[in-house]
Amino acid sequence: MDIRNELNGQLRIVIVGHVDHGKSTLIGRLLNDTGSLPDGKVEQVHEMSRKRGMPFEWAFVMDALQAERDQGITIDTTQIHFKTEQRPYVIIDAPGHTEFLKNMVTGASQADAALLVIDAAEGALEQSRRHAFLLHLLGVRQVAVAVNKMDRVDFDQYRFEAVSQEIRAYLAELGLHTSTVIPIAARHGDNIVTRSDKAPWYEGPTVVEALDAFRPQQAPTELPLRFPLQDVYKPDDRRILAGRIESGRLRVGDTLRFSPTGATATVVSIEGWNHSQPIVAAQAGQSIGITLDKRIFAERGHIAHHEEGAPHVTHRLGVRAFWLTSEPLAVGKTYTLKITTGEHRVTVESITAVIDIEDLSSTPAKAVHRNEVAEVVLRSRSPIAVDLASALSRTGRGVLIDGHDVVGGCIVVEVDEGPAASTNTTEVSHAVTADERNAANGHKGGILWLTGLSGAGKSTLAMALERALFDRGWQVFVLDGDNVRNGLNAGLGFSAEDRAENIRRVAETAKLFADAGVLVIASLISPLQADRARARAIGGECFHEVYVAADLATCESRDPKGLYRRARAGEIPEFTGVSAPYEAPESAELTIDTGAVTPVEALGELLDYVDGAFGKNALKRGRV
Amino acid sequence: MTADLDYLESQSIYILREAYNRIDKLALLWSIGKDSNVLLWLCRKAFFGRVPFPVVQLDTAMELQEVYDFRDRIAGEWDLDLRVEQCPPEADMDQTLPPLTRAAARKTEGLKNLLRTGKYQGIMVGIRRDEQATRAKERVFSPRSLEGDWDVKDQPAEFWDHYKTRFDEGTHVRIHPLLHWTELDIWRYSKREGIPIVPLYFAKDGKRYRSLGEKNITFPVDSTAGTIDEIIAELVVTRIPERAGRAMDNEAEDSFERLRSSGYM
Numbered sequence: 001m002d003i004r005n006e007l008n009g010q011l012r013i014v015i016v017g018h019v020d021h022g023k024s025t026l027i028g029r030l031l032n033d034t035g036s037l038p039d040g041k042v043e044q045v046h047e048m049s050r051k052r053g054m055p056f057e058w059a060f061v062m063d064a065l066q067a068e069r070d071q072g073i074t075i076d077t078t079q080i081h082f083k084t085e086q087r088p089y090v091i092i093d094a095p096g097h098t099e100f101l102k103n104m105v106t107g108a109s110q111a112d113a114a115l116l117v118i119d120a121a122e123g124a125l126e127q128s129r130r131h132a133f134l135l136h137l138l139g140v141r142q143v144a145v146a147v148n149k150m151d152r153v154d155f156d157q158y159r160f161e162a163v164s165q166e167i168r169a170y171l172a173e174l175g176l177h178t179s180t181v182i183p184i185a186a187r188h189g190d191n192i193v194t195r196s197d198k199a200p201w202y203e204g205p206t207v208v209e210a211l212d213a214f215r216p217q218q219a220p221t222e223l224p225l226r227f228p229l230q231d232v233y234k235p236d237d238r239r240i241l242a243g244r245i246e247s248g249r250l251r252v253g254d255t256l257r258f259s260p261t262g263a264t265a266t267v268v269s270i271e272g273w274n275h276s277q278p279i280v281a282a283q284a285g286q287s288i289g290i291t292l293d294k295r296i297f298a299e300r301g302h303i304a305h306h307e308e309g310a311p312h313v314t315h316r317l318g319v320r321a322f323w324l325t326s327e328p329l330a331v332g333k334t335y336t337l338k339i340t341t342g343e344h345r346v347t348v349e350s351i352t353a354v355i356d357i358e359d360l361s362s363t364p365a366k367a368v369h370r371n372e373v374a375e376v377v378l379r380s381r382s383p384i385a386v387d388l389a390s391a392l393s394r395t396g397r398g399v400l401i402d403g404h405d406v407v408g409g410c411i412v413v414e415v416d417e418g419p420a421a422s423t424n425t426t427e428v429s430h431a432v433t434a435d436e437r438n439a440a441n442g443h444k445g446g447i448l449w450l451t452g453l454s455g456a457g458k459s460t461l462a463m464a465l466e467r468a469l470f471d472r473g474w475q476v477f478v479l480d481g482d483n484v485r486n487g488l489n490a491g492l493g494f495s496a497e498d499r500a501e502n503i504r505r506v507a508e509t510a511k512l513f514a515d516a517g518v519l520v521i522a523s524l525i526s527p528l529q530a531d532r533a534r535a536r537a538i539g540g541e542c543f544h545e546v547y548v549a550a551d552l553a554t555c556e557s558r559d560p561k562g563l564y565r566r567a568r569a570g571e572i573p574e575f576t577g578v579s580a581p582y583e584a585p586e587s588a589e590l591t592i593d594t595g596a597v598t599p600v601e602a603l604g605e606l607l608d609y610v611d612g613a614f615g616k617n618a619l620k621r622g623r624v
Numbered sequence: 625m626t627a628d629l630d631y632l633e634s635q636s637i638y639i640l641r642e643a644y645n646r647i648d649k650l651a652l653l654w655s656i657g658k659d660s661n662v663l664l665w666l667c668r669k670a671f672f673g674r675v676p677f678p679v680v681q682l683d684t685a686m687e688l689q690e691v692y693d694f695r696d697r698i699a700g701e702w703d704l705d706l707r708v709e710q711c712p713p714e715a716d717m718d719q720t721l722p723p724l725t726r727a728a729a730r731k732t733e734g735l736k737n738l739l740r741t742g743k744y745q746g747i748m749v750g751i752r753r754d755e756q757a758t759r760a761k762e763r764v765f766s767p768r769s770l771e772g773d774w775d776v777k778d779q780p781a782e783f784w785d786h787y788k789t790r791f792d793e794g795t796h797v798r799i800h801p802l803l804h805w806t807e808l809d810i811w812r813y814s815k816r817e818g819i820p821i822v823p824l825y826f827a828k829d830g831k832r833y834r835s836l837g838e839k840n841i842t843f844p845v846d847s848t849a850g851t852i853d854e855i856i857a858e859l860v861v862t863r864i865p866e867r868a869g870r871a872m873d874n875e876a877e878d879s880f881e882r883l884r885s886s887g888y889m
Binding site for chain 1: 627628630631633634635637638641642644645668669670671672673674753754757758760761763776777779780781782783784786788790791792806817863864865877878881
């Protein structure tokens with residue numbers, strides 16, 4: 001073996017198929033006939049077979065567990081390395097039994113290509129078809145078929161052609177194209193490494209030649225950029241956003257947009273350790289860290305991309321799902337959907353169809369049982385940044401988690417971006433819909449988020465607005481920053497983390513009120529753009545930001561609580577405006593300058609805005 | 625031609641960062657061997673120079689002196705938060721295990737003590753699939769029971785880089801960031817990156833350690849490879865398994881499986 005071949009891209013091949021069609025035997029033979037078994041392995045297998053009173057069992061090379069050898073079945077997936085003249089391979093053995101489907105999925109998901117093994121006498125049975133279907137869902141597009149145990153049908157060409165045509169037709173319907181179907185007898189090595197003289201009518205490749213014809217999967221560097229964040233590190237004064245580029249390329253100087261928040265910033269550096277040269281560009285497949293020119297709100301689960309070719313942002317997804325657990329997937333149930341590093345609570349809105357593995361027909365259903373494949377509609381409270389699997393597979397697929405376990409997988413086949421879907425007005429688990437609440441109240445629920453310096457007039461305005469709206473018959477309530485610190489947030493201090501958490505809790509609480517139909521007036525200094533962006537992400541469309549502006553001198557001259565005086569005296573550390581920054585909103589829905597208008601005028605402006613955004617007219621617009 | 629090493633490195637960094645983000649209390653097992661040295665190196669890459677969790681050596685007092693020297697030097701140079709956990713004596717082990725396997729089981733018990741006292745939820749281990757057949761069955765995030773057992777017949781689904789990161793109280797997870805590497809990859813990467821290596825791996829008087837373990841149960845194999853390049857050349861052609869010098873592996877057909885099921889690395 002030449003070292004150059006050794007370094008040719010390694011290829012990962014999964015061997016799938018129905019139980020007892022000979023997957024493990026084929027692998028054992030492949031390893032032996034290519035000279036890939038370590039010294040002593042064949043003798044070991046002889047001994048294991050003898051002890052169990054069996055003829056030489058190739059499968060024992062792979063089936064490492066006692067239970068597997070004793071029962072003669074493969075329980076879990078395993079991997080083993082071997083080489084041909086052309087390149088090194090990792091062979092992934094996947095169990096054929098139905099009850100081990102999660103293990104098959106685990107193995108097959110890591111493969112570049114698949115070899116489907118079918119018994120010549122039995123043809124494509126249930127698990128052959130199920131495995132083929134899952135290969136398609138898992139994104140394994142290159143498939144070759146080995147029709148095994150040809151010795152049992154005397155290498156009959158007609159039998160081979162029949163099996164071959166049946167499976168070709170099935171794969172074609174799934175969109176999996178295979179040019180290669182090979183007649184083999186794994187136990188005897190026919191057409192594995194060397195061409196068999198027992199099937200002179202066959203002119204196609206051997207198994208090894210078929211494997212060598214597969215191409216390694218390429219990292220999708222030419223597709224639009226997707227950089228999902230894994231974590232944010234602060235090793236020193238740097239703030240490094242860490243993650244892996246799933247597709248596309250990224251360069252220092254690029255302007256990135258983050259979904260679903262919509263925040264934008266420019267890449268200042270690509271950080272590395274032990275690099276002699278500064279890194280200026282990175283591409284799909286690389287785990288990197290970047291720094292930005294601005295301190296935007298960005299956290300695990302957010303996806304960075306370029307302005308062009310952005311992902312969809314949606315609350316409602318159509319997915320094709322496979323189910324791996326005994327508790328069925330059912331309409332109305334709630335799971336965690338994890339797409340790359342982002343996690344979202346989703347509710348099953350409907351099951352459009354369960355797909356029959358035998359003939360690929362669809363039937364509507366109320367539940368999806370273990371090992372079934374189905375078309376399902378999921379609805380999320382939080383906005384999800386996502387792609388169609390057909391366009392960008394890595395950000396267009398995810399797992400469903402129930403409690404502590406991954407219970408299914410899905411690929412995204414449809415994205416609903418319509419406004420009706422994103423107003424979260426029809427939470428399926430409620431018997432009373434948001435529309436009904438709105439109609440009963442005569443206005444929409446929502447969040448009016450008042451931000452500004454201490455002394456800008458937030459509390460005064462909030463209380464006046466509450467009175468005025470209540471007098472008009474509105475469901476309205478003020479969540480005041482100081483008041484919530486006495487109860488809901490009593491345990492929180494004033495560190496950066498605690499302040500952020502304070503705001504998050506107020507936002508979540510406000511969201512609950514808003515869902516209950518109430519107009520919430522949240523009055524908080526909330527000085528940081530990032531914290532407010534997070535509140536907006538929680539509130540979604542019903543979140544409206546009001547910047548209560550007044551310059552520092554004005555606020556300080558008012559000083560209703562005597563706080564500025566104490567801050568100037570050094571009695572209050574990190575006081576916003578004095579010793580801690582206030583980041584003014586860049587895109588508030590409304591700005592009221594209390595230094596320039598009277599309190600009555602300010603209230604008038606607010607009432608007008610509230611009426612337009614949440615009042616009767618807004619209700620009518622919302623119905624369209 | 626090291627694009628394949630870049631891929632391996634990126635995948636391992638991704639795994640390390642997932643573990644660090646999702647698991648509260650983490651520790652890394654450092655055997656001082658070639659694999660866990662690579663693992664430490666990858667941690668420094670993933671976290672920009674620093675290893676942000678304790679690094680634990682399960683010590684049986686049976687390592688070779690070169691190993692201890694190397695440990696102390698690197699722990700200082702790399703500013704590691706090193707904890708040495710002394711393993712209980714062989715007399716305390718399950719006496720139904722074959723004798724050499726019993727000696728190896730001391731590390732399992734040392735690990736259990738570590739988990740009890742340190743309340744760790746995640747233990748990172750530098751094992752690889754190509755080392756040994758039961759390790760080939762492993763998950764990247766491999767859950768353990770309250771007793772530390774590995775339920776090999778019922779492992780979680782793991783696909784598309786979504787790992788099991790939620791657990792019952794009191795259980796823990798083994799994290800295997802090098803599972804997809806081969807022995808050859810480890811050496812090629814060590815060479816490319818200039819990672820320090822215990823000198824015992826290099827041949828002296830026609831013998832070298834291919835896999836480093838305690839001196840009572842590990843033996844050097846025949847070799848003339850005195851440099852990394854010679855080791856790489858040797859591995860490309862060899863048909864001798866990596867752990868041939870590990871006496872406990874082959875003591876009985878199921879000795880390694882029994883060790884691993886009850887919590888061995």
